[in-house]
Amino acid sequence: MASSSHIEWTEATWNPVTGCTKVSEGCRNCYALAMARRLEAMGNPRYLNGFNVTLHHDLIEVPLKWKKPRKIFVNSMSDMFHKDVPDEFIKSVFKTMNEASWHTFQILTKRSSRLSELAPQLNWTDNIWQGVSVENDKVLDRIDHLRQTPAAVKFLSCEPLLGPIDNLNLQGIDWVIVGGESGPKAxxxxxxxxxxxxxxxxxxxTAFFFKQWGGVQKHRHGRILDGQTYDEYPDVKQPVSN
Structure with a gap:
């Protein structure tokens, strides 16, 4: 539940929570749901509950054991701010991120309302980046919720991008990731x-990162946009190794 990652904009994943439920159109072909079903069928003990929200208390302190600094995507197989994740559990995850100051933690949520409500109770050290998923112009309110948080780096993940978003207000937003949907029903x-x-x-x-074109076989389509690769990151001070 904590490993290196092939996701282009991060280096590792850490999943103290697994499982989720669908909340918007971007969830229709959820990659995490498909992966969880495979892992459950293989008998992976972390997925005995399938894709039901499951807390893994024994994984909360895992990043403290990783001494080499890395970018870590938090809960790639869930959503930190799902209603079934207790406030105290979220705070314990934040405590680990606060203590593991040499890492950069990247959190992504579609539950932006709960994020903005809970944000004042959390300790937002500079190594915690907070993002929201914005797959089309029907969920732009998530950006306003994100702006209300004190996260040092705020970012948008426009993936899967399902329609035009031509009137983005990027005030206070440091980074935007764009990508097409991948998989058999892309x-x-x-x-x-x-x-x-x-x-x-x-x-x-605002820094721009083009992740992929996606498609049924995403490797065939690559990640070149308008003749070049876009790998921009926010201009922030890097964490210092412990």
Whole structure:
């Protein structure tokens, strides 16, 4: 439940919570649900509950054992701010992130309302990056909720990008990731949608990262947009090794 990652914008994953439920259109073909079903069928003990929300108390302090600094995607197989994750459990995860100051932790949620409500009770050290998923223009309110948090780095994950988002207000947003959906039921992403977000990032001086075109066989389509690769990250001070 804590391992190196093939996700282009991070280096490792850490899953003290597994399992989730669908809340918006971006969840329709959830990769984590498909993976959890495979792991359950293989008898993985972490998935005895399938994709029901499950707390793994024994994994909370795992990043403290990793001495080499790395970018860590928190709960890639769940959502930290799901209603079934208790406040105290979230605070214990934050405690580990606070103590593991040499790592950079990247949290992504679709439950932005709970994020904004709980944020004042959490200790937002500078090594914690908070993001929200924005798959289309129907969920732009998530960005406003994100802006209300004191996270040092705030980012958007426009993946899977399912439609045009031509009026992004990126005030207070440090980073935008864009990517197409992948997998057997992948819905196509139009080039114009990705280019529009890239141009808005340039105009508003926000770092832009193009993750992938996606598709049924995503490796065939790569991650070149308009003739180049976009691998920008927020301009922040890097954590110091412990």
């Amino acid at each position: 819905r196509p992403m139009e080039e114009a949608w990705a280019l529009s977000i890239r141009d808005q990032c340039v105009e508003q001086e």
